[in-house]
């Protein structure tokens with residue numbers, strides 16, 4: 001069992017895990033133990049942070065920590081945890097989109113299971129992270145990634161997981177707008193800064209005014225005959241928002257079909 005209460009294991013050191021480890025390692029009281037597969041990436045993270053080490057194998061990792069974050073690709077999740085020395089004091093937090101707890105239960109022994117859905121903004125402590133069920137040991141770790149949203153069941157978690165994809169689409173929107181502004185003559189660096197800061201500004205205003213409805217906030221921005229109204233009307237004329245809903249539904253359908 002763990003020799004420190006704050007030891008966290010990361011099983012599956014890929015794209016997402018790199019960002020999570022970056023954040024977890026900022027806490028000097030935390031020890032982070034990585035699975036050895038994808039060794040170059042794991043060793044690079046360990047070389048960068050004094051409190052990060054690489055386990056000999058996945059069984060050794062489980063033996064060294066109390067909480068394990070499972071960050072393999074979803075298809076590999078159940079197989080990756082099979083046959084490991086799970087103990088009742090373990091909490092296994094799956095970050096794998098579309099993998100229901102039922103699919104992990106048989107291979108997780110006596111460990112307590114939870115699911116969470118962080119995004120790469122965890123690296124800067126800005127990842128809104130949905131959690132189900134609200135297991136204290138899991139919350140204690142994922143709250144370092146950003147605001148935690150405890151959800152009522154896995155169906156809600158599946159819907160919330162679409163936001164992890166939406167996060168990528170917002171990057172795409174920023175790219176489109178920045179490229180367009182640069183093409184029209186704005187210096188590329190200024191264009192990138194302006195667009196990304198504008199997205200943050202819009203989100204900040206919504207967050208700062210929870211008492212006001214979203215339609216109310218939007219209406220206030222749309223001066224009759226003004227440029228915001230003109231652009232929105234143009235987008236609505238081509239039913240642009242319908243396509244965002246279609247994309248969201250396609251992702252949710254895929255997540256749900258993985259569960260069935």
Ligand SMILES: NC(=O)c1ccc[n+]([C@@H]2O[C@H](COP(=O)([O-])OP(=O)(O)OC[C@H]3O[C@@H](n4cnc5c(N)ncnc54)[C@H](OP(=O)(O)O)[C@@H]3O)[C@@H](O)[C@H]2O)c1
Pocket residue numbers: 011012013014015016017035036037038058071072073074075076079080081095096097098117118119120164
């Ligand atoms: N990427 C995101 O922003 C994001 C956001 C929210 C949730 N998620 C979820 O996070 C999970 C990981 O996504 P990702 O984008 O980080 O995928 P990824 O880059 O493919 O990383 C997965 C890592 O797990 C490793 N792995 C596979 N089987 C293993 C095993 N038995 N033991 C140890 N390591 C093993 C893979 O090694 P090999 O390459 O050798 O197979 C790979 O290094 C997915 O389930 C996804 O749904 C991702």
